Amino acid sequence: MTDPRHAHRPPPDAGTYMRQVKSYVLRTGRVGPGQQRAFEQFGPKFLLAYDANQRLDPVAVFGRSAPLIMEIGFGMGGATAQIAQVRPDDNFLCCEVHEPGVGALLKLCGEQNIGNIRIFQHDAVEVLDHMLPEQSLDGVHIFFPDPWHKARHHKRRLIQGPFVNRLARHLKPGGYLHLATDWQPYAEQMLEVLSAEPLLANTTPEGSDGYAPKPDYRPLTKFENRGLKLGHGVWDLVFVRR
Numbered sequence: 001m002t003d004p005r006h007a008h009r010p011p012p013d014a015g016t017y018m019r020q021v022k023s024y025v026l027r028t029g030r031v032g033p034g035q036q037r038a039f040e041q042f043g044p045k046f047l048l049a050y051d052a053n054q055r056l057d058p059v060a061v062f063g064r065s066a067p068l069i070m071e072i073g074f075g076m077g078g079a080t081a082q083i084a085q086v087r088p089d090d091n092f093l094c095c096e097v098h099e100p101g102v103g104a105l106l107k108l109c110g111e112q113n114i115g116n117i118r119i120f121q122h123d124a125v126e127v128l129d130h131m132l133p134e135q136s137l138d139g140v141h142i143f144f145p146d147p148w149h150k151a152r153h154h155k156r157r158l159i160q161g162p163f164v165n166r167l168a169r170h171l172k173p174g175g176y177l178h179l180a181t182d183w184q185p186y187a188e189q190m191l192e193v194l195s196a197e198p199l200l201a202n203t204t205p206e207g208s209d210g211y212a213p214k215p216d217y218r219p220l221t222k223f224e225n226r227g228l229k230l231g232h233g234v235w236d237l238v239f240v241r242r
């Protein structure tokens with residue numbers, strides 16, 4: 001007999017990698033009053049609703065047709081807002097699960113009138129899998145993803161072969177994947193995984209160490225600056241879809 005607890009569970013979506021392990025743990029962070037106001041005031045313009053059964057129509061949500069860049073895990077959104085402003089001709093689809101971070105970016109978008117950002121407060125992996133078709137993205141940014149230092153947590157790292165393959169398939173030919181990290185073992189894993197993906201090619205010439213010079217559009221964060229002064233490294237990786 002069917003266990004009633006499972007009776008209404010939808011059948012697995014053929015072809016979709018059923019993900020068990022999340023790349024984040026939802027932190028209980030306080031949404032400050034300014035962020036709360038930003039949700040109320042600017043949410044209707046900038047927030048998008050996740051719907052697993054609905055494909056995103058970028059022209060409709062941005063109100064124009066422009067290259068589409070997805071950002072995964074924007075944190076408090078400071079770099080995201082700066083990048084969107086130095087690249088006004090691109091549209092930025094930004095995903096973050098941490099509510100205070102979403103509030104912070106909403107505040108920046110509303111106060112600085114940044115028209116080329118839209119935000120999903122949702123797991124980016126699900127947005128990618130369910131709302132975006134293959135070959136729909138011109139670029140993907142993943143800056144300082146959680147390094148999950150402990151070996152038993154490595155399975156939570158976002159950058160792993162199967163996910164990178166899905167990212168690559170969602171890029172248009174010529175589209176790029178830009179990653180950055182300040183954790184050397186993760187940088188090495190990123191380089192290994194991206195180099196092993198047949199759909200991707202490294203933009204950094206062979207014969208070098210494989211890491212890219214920091215592209216000008218990515219601002220140095222305060223945290224990164226402090227680390228650099230202490231002699232800590234930061235590694236950028238820029239690959240393109242063949």
Ligand SMILES: C[S@@+](CC[C@H](N)C(=O)[O-])C[C@H]1O[C@@H](n2cnc3c(N)ncnc32)[C@H](O)[C@@H]1O
Nearest residue numbers: 023024073074075095096097123124143144146
């Ligand atoms: C270490 S923080 C870095 C934030 C920001 N990119 C920066 O450079 O400051 C990583 C962020 O990724 C978010 N994150 C992790 N996995 C995610 C996912 N699957 N979808 C959306 N956000 C995710 C986390 O909530 C966290 O805020």
